[in-house]
Amino acid sequence: MSKPPVIARVESIRRQRTLARRADVAGFGFWSSKDVVFSFRPAEDDSGVRFFRSDLPKAEPIPALVYYRIAKPRQTSLALGNAQVDMVEHALAALKGAGIDNCDIVVDAPEAPGMDGSGAPFFDAFLEAGIVEQKREKPRLKVVVEGEFIDESSTNGAKIVARPREDGQTVFRYDLRYDVPGAIPNQTATFVWNRNPLDFRREIATCRTFLSYEEATYLREQGICERVGTKDVLVFGKDGPIDNSPRFDNECARHKILDMIGDFSLTSFDLEGEFWATKTGHQQNAKALLRALENIA
Ligand SMILES: [Zn+2]
Numbered sequence: 595m596s597k598p599p600v601i602a603r604v605e606s607i608r609r610q611r612t613l614a615r616r617a618d619v620a621g622f623g624f625w626s627s628k629d630v631v632f633s634f635r636p637a638e639d640d641s642g643v644r645f646f647r648s649d650l651p652k653a654e655p656i657p658a659l660v661y662y663r664i665a666k667p668r669q670t671s672l673a674l675g676n677a678q679v680d681m682v683e684h685a686l687a688a689l690k691g692a693g694i695d696n697c698d699i700v701v702d703a704p705e706a707p708g709m710d711g712s713g714a715p716f717f718d719a720f721l722e723a724g725i726v727e728q729k730r731e732k733p734r735l736k737v738v739v740e741g742e743f744i745d746e747s748s749t750n751g752a753k754i755v756a757r758p759r760e761d762g763q764t765v766f767r768y769d770l771r772y773d774v775p776g777a778i779p780n781q782t783a784t785f786v787w788n789r790n791p792l793d794f795r796r797e798i799a800t801c802r803t804f805l806s807y808e809e810a811t812y813l814r815e816q817g818i819c820e821r822v823g824t825k826d827v828l829v830f831g832k833d834g835p836i837d838n839s840p841r842f843d844n845e846c847a848r849h850k851i852l853d854m855i856g857d858f859s860l861t862s863f864d865l866e867g868e869f870w871a872t873k874t875g876h877q878q879n880a881k882a883l884l885r886a887l888e889n890i891a
Contacts, residue, residue: 599741599756602891604866606731607762608789610695612636614724619716621707624803625669625681627821630703632685634720637696639730642862643689645672645679646700653677655698658686660860660887663880670857670876680705683876684803687856688716691794694725695732711803711827713852717795725791737867738891743882750873754882757868763788765868768850777806778830783847789864798855800841801848804828807836854879861887 617634637644643658656662656674664673670683685706689697691713709715742755759765767784785797805813810829813819824837828845842848850871857879858865865886871878 596742596744596746596753598743598885598889599737599867600739600889600891601735601886602738603863604734604736606734606864608693608732608864610639610728610730610732611693611725612638612696612728613694613720614726617719617723619685619707619709619719621709621715622821623681623703623705624708624711624819624822624827626703626705627819628703628705630701630705630707632706632716633700634689634716634723635698635700636726637698639696639728640862641696641698643686643695643697643699643859645677645682646698647677647679647702647704648700649702650677658682658860659862660857660880660883663860665877668875670853670860670880678704681708682706683853683856684709684711684713685716685856686859687852688713688720688799690855690859691799692717692720692725692791693789694720696728708803708822708826712800712849713856714795714799717791717799721791733863735861735863735865735890737865737886741889743878743885745874745878745881748873748878752873752875752878753871754874754878755868755870756882756886757870759866759868762866764864764866766851766854767868767870768847768854769870769872770844770847770850771873778804778846781844781847783842783844783851785848785851794855798848798852801845801852802828802841803849804830804835804846807831850874858883
């Protein structure tokens with residue numbers, strides 16, 4: 595049985611932020627193949643990030659909080675009532691990376707635009723629109739006693755260790771270990787983040803989602819992801835990415851950190867500490883966050 599970290603509320607070190615004006619990102623959903631516009635709008639202090647399904651007029655806004663997450667393989671989906679929005683993790687990571695806390699996202703289809711499989715198209719739209727500081731402070735949580743989350747339901751040893759940091763930084767580390775010859779090579783990435791959005795842009799935002807050729811073939815056979823090609827995301831064959839070249843040697847591990855930043859943003863707090871993940875995915879990120887939020891000292 596894993597012992598969760600102890601988390602404590604600490605003094606805020608920054609004001610909340612929102613967009614200066616509307617930023618629209620248009621594309622199609624990787625899973626659903628549906629055209630979609632994600633329209634990011636400025637929002638009030640303390641309103642957080644919320645999704646508004648404009649194609650479902652009576653739908654309630656869905657808060658971007660872990661309590662509204664529903665289990666869906668290989669992505670982060672949120673739902674409330676009859677409204678649902680899928681694959682929101684890269685847009686959420688880009689918001690967190692840009693330091694945007696309050697944002698109304700008006701969406702006209704049930705899935706985020708996949709773009710190039712990274713967070714960069716969202717991040718760049720936010721920077722172009724501009725980001726403004728608001729009045730209220732952003733609440734902050736800090737890891738004060740080391741602990742870990744081990745996914746008891748997984749057989750591959752997936753875990754996340756959380757440790758205190760005395761320098762006030764937030765550090766993510768991801769160990770990617772498939773341990774299968776000819777598959778995506780084992781790799782590690784570390785991101786030391788002092789919350790400078792440009793560091794996030796340079797180190798993490800551009801790293802794309804990835805899958806093996808076998809997985810891609812399987813999804814195609816199921817009639818899913820029909821609009822996504824080998825040029826759109828990283829599809830790994832025996833000799834590396836097909837029709838594509840990696841942006842970093844460890845782009846996959848960096849992408850996993852992008853996913854962690856998106857999934858760990860599903861709370862109204864900034865998180866300070868070191869988060870070291872091995873072999874985890876969206877489901878474990880969400881469970882670990884929930885466990886941590888249950889253990890606030
Ligand atoms: Zn991802």
